[in-house]
Amino acid sequence: MRGVIPLLTAQALAFGVMLGLLVVPANALFLNAYGSKWLPATYIAIAVFGSGASALVAWAARRMRLVQVATASLAALAVLYAVSWLILVAGGVWVSALLLVLFPIALQMGFVFIGGQAGRLLDVRQLKERFPRIVTGFSVGFLLGGLLGIPLLALFGSTEHLLLATTAAQLLFLGLLLTTERRFPEVRTARSDSSPEVARPSARLLFASSLVLLLLAYQVLSAMGSQLLDFLLFNRAQARYTGNDLTRFLSGFTALLNLADILFLALVAGPLMRRFGLRLGLVLNPAVIGALLAIMAFVVVGPGAATLGFFALAGVARISDLVLTDGTTRTSVNASFQVVPVRERLSVQAVVEGIGVPVAIGATGAVLLVMNVVGLGTGAVVVFGVLLSVIWTLTGVAMYRSYTRALATEMRRGSLVAPAVEVGEDDAALHALLGSDDARDVRLGLDLLGGVTSTPSAGAALRQASDHPDPEVRVRALVRLAAAGDSAAAAAAAALARDLARSADPLERRAAASALGSRSVISVDFPTLVALLDDGDPTVRAAALDAVEPEDAVEPEVVRRVVGAVGEPSSTGSATAALRRLGDAAVPLLAEVVARDPPPRRPRLVRAAAHAASEHPVVFAPALRDPDRAVVLAALDALDAANGEVPPEILDGVFRDAAAHAGRALAARASLDSENASLLRALDDEIDLARRLVIAVLSVRHGERVRDAVRVVDRADGQRRALGVEALDVILSREEAEIAIPLVRRDLTPDEQAAALAGVGPTARGQEEWIADMAEDPEDAWRSSWLALCARHAADS
C-alpha cells in the first residue's frame, strides 16, 4: 500500500502543529488569569469531560464508520476552537480553562483516529516497524506548532488570535484524513457492525478479556505517570522561575522535549522495537521512570527538592517519559490491539484510550489536591510516583503475558476441535442401529455402544445381534454380552472365534481376529493369535494386530511380529498402535531394527517407536544423530507427538545443522540457472527439509503453539499471517527467530530468504563450484544421495 505511511505521517504532522498551537495560548492565558495552583482542578475537569467525549466517540463508533466518527469529532473541535477565539476576543478569558481541558481530549482522540486507520491499513509487523515513523510526524508538528507561536504572536499582536491558526491546522488534519479515506477505501469499509442481526458484545463481555482489562490498566497508569511528571516539572519550574523567565524556560523545554522525541523516534525506537519487540516495549517506559523517580526520592531525602539536581532529574524524567511513550509504549499498545477482533477494536480502543486516560488524569489531579490539602510536600509526590511505576511495570509484564496468550488463542482459532460425543444407553437411534439388517449399521451401533450393556433393552438388542448373519457382528455381540457377565455368551464367543479363525474365508478370519482383543472375557488359546498375525491376508493381520493387548508384551513371538509389521505399509497403523500397547517391552527389539533397517524404512520405524517407548533415549539417541536428516526429522516429530524428552544439546545441534543446511541450500540455489530444474527442485526439497527440522526443534522446545503459529503463517494471508509471524516472534528467542522466521515465511522469495540467512550460509560461489560441491560432497555437508544424483545429472547436461 504505497502512500499509506506518508499520508498518516502528514496527518500526524498537522495534528501535532494543531496541538502545539493549542497548548501555548491555552497555558499562557490560563496561567496569566488564574495561576498554577488550579492546575490539578483542570485535571479533574479533564476526567469528567474527557470520559464524556470518549463515551460519545465509542457510542458513535458502534453506529458509524471510523471515518464518519473522526470527521464529526475533528470538525466539532475545529468549531470549538473558532468559537473560543470569538469568546476570548469578546473578553471571556474563562474559556482558556476549557481549552486546557480540551488539550488532552484532542490529543487522545487524534491518536485513536490515526491509530485506528493504521490498524486497518497496516498489519501488526508493519505497525511495529512503521508506527514510530508516523508518531515522529506528530512530534515534528508539535515542535513546529510551538516554534510557530512566536512569529505568529508578532504577526497577530495578541495571544488569543493564535487560535485562528489552531483552527486552520485542525481543518488541515481533517482534510488529510478525508484524503486517506478516498485513496484507501479499506478505512471506509472497516466499520463497527450496527446491524440488528449481529449482536455486538456487551461492555461486560468486552472487558471480561484479561488483555483488554490490562490494556486499560496499563494506559491509565501510563497517563497517571505522565501527568505526575508533568506536574513535578511545572511545580519545580514555577519555584525557580517567574514571569517572562518562566515563559522562556517553558518554550525552551518544549523545544528540547520535542527534539529529543524526534531524534529518539527517528534513530532509536524502530530498531529497538524490531530487536526486542513488545516484551521490552511494554516495560521500558515504567521501568525507566521508576528508576528515575527512585533516584529523585533519594535526592529529596538528601540535598532536598529545591536543588538544581532534583530539577534536572524532573526534566530528564519528563523527557524520558515522552520519548518512551511515543517510541515504545504507544507502538506496543497499538500492536497489542491487533489481537482484539477487528469488530470490537475501535470500541475498545476508544474506551481504553479515551475514558481510561482522562480518568487517570483526573485521579492524578485528585491525589495532588488531597496531598496539597493534607500538607504533604514534593517528596510524597515522588514516593507516590515510585509506587505507581512499580505497579505500572508489573502491569506491563502481565500485559505481555496476556498478549502472548491471546496470540496463541488467535493461532488456534479455526482449528478442528473434536466435540466429545456421548451416547445415552436408551438412545433410540442406537437401538435402531443394533436392530438393523445391514451389518454396517450394527457394527456402528456396537462401536457407539461402548461399555453400555447393563440395561435390559441393550441386552436384548445385543442378543438379537448375536444371531446376525454377518460373522463379525455375531462374534462382537457375543463378546459384549460376555463382558456384561453372560458366561454362556463367553463360551459361545470363544467357540465361534476358534471356528472362524480356521475358516478359508478371510472375512471370517478377520472376525475371529477382532474377537481376540477381548481375551480377558473370552478364552482363546495363544497360538490362534500368532496364526492370525501370520495370516496371508493383510486385513486379517491388521485385525490381529488390533487385538494385541499389553499382556502380550511377555510373548516374544507376538512382539517380534508386531515390530515386523511396522515396516509393512498395509499394517503400519495397526502395528504402531499395537506397539503403543506393548510399551517398553518392544524397546530392545525396536532399537535393534531401527539401527539395522535400510534408510527408506527407518523414518517409519522411528515414528512407530516413539509411541511405544517411554524410555525414548534407548531407541532415539542413534536416530537423532543419524546422518540422514529425514530420519532425524522423523525422530523429532515422533518424540514431539509422544511428549518425549530430547537432550538440549541434541536439539541445539539439530537446529544449528538445519540452519546451516538451509543457508547453504539457499545460497546454492541463488547461483543456479533456471534450466537446472531438477537440481533446483532438489534444493527446494532440502530447504523444506531444513524448515521442517527447524519447526520440529522449536516445537519440542516451546510446545504446540509453535506449530499453531506456523499453520497460520502457512495458510492465512494479510493481517492474520502477520499475526502468525508476530506469534512466532513472541514465542521464540531472538536467535531462533532470526533463523526460523525467514525460513517459515513462504511469502518470501528464495532470494529474500537467502539474504535473511546470509549469516549462517557459506560464502558465495559460482554455479559450477556449487554443482561440484553437491555432487562430491567433500565436507559431508549435504548428506543427500538424491541431491548428489541431481547435481551429477546437471553437471553431465
Add this chain to the structure above:
Amino acid sequence: MTDVRSSSAGSLGLVERVASLHRVQMFAGIPGRVLAAVAEAAVEERASQGDVLMEEGAVEAHLYAIVEGRVRVHRGDRALGELGPGATVGELAVLVPAPRSASVTALEPTLVLRVDQPVFDELLVEWPELAHGVIEELVSRLRARTELDEQTP
C-alpha cells in the same frame, strides 16, 4: 490388451523419471528423495497409436502417469476425455483394485510410467500428504465426468 512394451530399466534416467512424476499434480508436492523410490520401482511402458493401455472391466492394481503423448479415455465408443503429459489414469484401481471403469487408448506414440499398488501403498505411508493429492485428482475427475454426463443427452 494390445502389446505394450514394458521396461523397468527403461530409457529414462532416474532424474528424468522423478521430474516426470513431479509434473503429475498428485505427486508434485512430494520431495524428490521420497519420489525417487517410486520412480525406481515404476515401469516404463511405450504404446503406439491405437494401443490399449487399459481395458474396461480388467481387474488391475496400478496407475499410469503419462510422460509423453496423448491418450483417450472411453467406454466403448463413447469418449470420456483426452489426457496428456502430467495426467494419471487408473488411480481408483491403485487404491482399491476393482474392474476398470473405462478403457484408455493411445492417440499417438505415448510413454507412461506404471506405478503398482504396493509401491503406491509404501508412498502413502511414507508421505501421508499424498492422500490430499489423490483426493483432489479424484474429485476433479468426478466433476469432469459429471459435467460430461450432464451434457450427454
